[in-house]
Amino acid sequence: MLRTVTTAAVGLGLLASGCAPDSEAPVKVSVLSRSSNGQYVPTQVELTTIEDIVGLKGTVGDLQGGARIVIDPNDPALQNATTDTVADVLLKNKGHDVKASYISQKDERTGEDVLWPADFHSWNMVTSYYNLERANEYFRTVADVKVASFEPSPTLYYFPDFIQAQLGKEPLRDNALFYPVLQSFLVLPFDQIQRAPLPLNAGVMAHEYSHLVFNRLAYATQALPVSLTVWSSESPSQGANVLKAFDEGLADYHAYGATCRSVSGCDPRFMAPSFDGGPFSAVTDARDLSRGDRCMSALLYTRVQQQDVGTFTADGAEYQVGTILASALYQAGRSTGQEAQLQRDIVSAYYDTDPAKPGIYQYTQMVLGDQSQFSLAVPAAAIISHISDLELRKAVCNELMDHLQIPRELLLGDNLCPASAAGGTTCPSIFQ
Ligand SMILES: [Zn+2]
Known part of the structure; x- marks a missing residue:
C-alpha cells in the first residue's frame, strides 16, 4: 500500500448530461493520461478488456461505488471470522x-x-480502469x-468509506491500496492531493497492481497469507x-517498469505528479529509484532481524528496505541494458515448484516453523536463481551484496551467484 497520506482539490466539476452507451471491447474512450511533456491531458485510448463501459467492469477489474469497509480488531465477529467469512464481516456495505456517463463525439x-x-468521477473512474488494464498488460507481456x-x-472499490477503528472513526482519505483480505483495490476519496489524484497516476496504480500479483503468486492467492499471518x-x-519489504520494493520496481x-x-x-508541490513531496525523493547511493545501515539491518512486524512497520521501515532493494535492481537492470528481462525473471521467482530453484512461496513453506531462517538472503536467492543471463545475474548479485548488504557467502552457490561476484564499493560494509 502507498502508506503516504496525501491530498487534493477536486476541481474538475464538468456538468453535462451523459448518455449511456452499451459498448463492449474494444471501446475508444478519452482518459486522463500523462503526455510526453509530463502533463495530464485528455488522451484517446482503446479499452481492450472492458465488458461494460458504464459499470466499468471487465476482465481486469470491476469498479464498485458506495461500499463501506470497517476494520475493527475489537469486533467479536472479526475475531471469530474465518478465511471464508472475513470478507462479509469487513464489508458492512x-x-x-458505478455508473459512468459519457458524451459521444466523432x-x-x-x-x-x-x-x-461527462463529469469528474467518470473521468476518474474510466482512467482508473484504463490504468488497471495497462498494469495487467505489463504483467502479462513483460x-x-x-x-x-x-x-x-x-x-x-471506488471512493468507499474505509474505516480503520484503531486510527479513528472517520473514513480514511487520499490513498490507493490493494487489500488482500478482500482481493480488492481501494481508491479512497481525495482530500488534499495537489496535483494528479492517485488513480490517475499510472505508476501508482501499477504499484498497487504489483501487490495483487505478489499475493496471487508469492502468497498463492491466500486472502490471509499463512506465512505472513503466522510470522x-x-x-x-x-x-x-x-x-513486507520485498513486497513494497518489488511493487515500486514493477511500477517503474510499467x-x-x-x-x-x-x-x-x-x-x-501526485506528490510534488504538496504536503507529501518528500515521498518522491524518498522512493526515487534512480538514486544510486542507497545503503543498508547496521541499524536497519538489525531491525529487520530483531523487531516484531508492528514495530518494524510503524515508521515505514519496510519502505526503507524496499527502496534499497528497488534501486539496487534498477542499477543492475540499467547497467546491463536488460531491464525487461530482469522484471520478467523477478516475477518468475514468486512461485516455482522446481526444487532446483524454489520460488519465494516455496521458500516460505520450507521454513514456516522457523522464520529466523527467512532472512533477506532467501527471497534474494529465489530471484537470483531465476536469472538465466549470467551477466545480469552477476550484476544483481553485486548490487544486492553492496546496497542491501546481504553477506556474500549466503548468495554464492549452484544456481546462485558466481564466485566472481564480489559485491560492490558504493556502500560501506556494516559487518566490521
Ligand atoms: Zn505498496
Whole structure:
C-alpha cells in the first residue's frame, strides 16, 4: 500500500448530461493520461478488456461505488471470522455498480466515435480502469504472468468509506491500496492531493497492481497469507519483515517498469505528479529509484532481524528496505541494458515448484516453523536463481551484496551467484 497520506482539490466539476452507451471491447474512450511533456491531458485510448463501459467492469477489474469497509480488531465477529467469512464481516456495505456517463463525439481525423467522460468521477473512474488494464498488460507481456493468475478479476472499490477503528472513526482519505483480505483495490476519496489524484497516476496504480500479483503468486492467492499471518504473530518477526519489504520494493520496481511502456517514458520518480508541490513531496525523493547511493545501515539491518512486524512497520521501515532493494535492481537492470528481462525473471521467482530453484512461496513453506531462517538472503536467492543471463545475474548479485548488504557467502552457490561476484564499493560494509 502507498502508506503516504496525501491530498487534493477536486476541481474538475464538468456538468453535462451523459448518455449511456452499451459498448463492449474494444471501446475508444478519452482518459486522463500523462503526455510526453509530463502533463495530464485528455488522451484517446482503446479499452481492450472492458465488458461494460458504464459499470466499468471487465476482465481486469470491476469498479464498485458506495461500499463501506470497517476494520475493527475489537469486533467479536472479526475475531471469530474465518478465511471464508472475513470478507462479509469487513464489508458492512458491498456497494453497487458505478455508473459512468459519457458524451459521444466523432473524432475529426478518423471519423470514429469516441466516448468523452461527462463529469469528474467518470473521468476518474474510466482512467482508473484504463490504468488497471495497462498494469495487467505489463504483467502479462513483460513479466509473462499467465492469464489464469489474474482470475477471479479483482473488485476496485471506488471512493468507499474505509474505516480503520484503531486510527479513528472517520473514513480514511487520499490513498490507493490493494487489500488482500478482500482481493480488492481501494481508491479512497481525495482530500488534499495537489496535483494528479492517485488513480490517475499510472505508476501508482501499477504499484498497487504489483501487490495483487505478489499475493496471487508469492502468497498463492491466500486472502490471509499463512506465512505472513503466522510470522506476524511472533516476535521477533524477521520473516514477516522481509516479506513486507520485498513486497513494497518489488511493487515500486514493477511500477517503474510499467512506466517504461508509456508515452512519457521510463520514470523512476513516478510519484512526483501526485506528490510534488504538496504536503507529501518528500515521498518522491524518498522512493526515487534512480538514486544510486542507497545503503543498508547496521541499524536497519538489525531491525529487520530483531523487531516484531508492528514495530518494524510503524515508521515505514519496510519502505526503507524496499527502496534499497528497488534501486539496487534498477542499477543492475540499467547497467546491463536488460531491464525487461530482469522484471520478467523477478516475477518468475514468486512461485516455482522446481526444487532446483524454489520460488519465494516455496521458500516460505520450507521454513514456516522457523522464520529466523527467512532472512533477506532467501527471497534474494529465489530471484537470483531465476536469472538465466549470467551477466545480469552477476550484476544483481553485486548490487544486492553492496546496497542491501546481504553477506556474500549466503548468495554464492549452484544456481546462485558466481564466485566472481564480489559485491560492490558504493556502500560501506556494516559487518566490521
Ligand atoms: Zn505498496
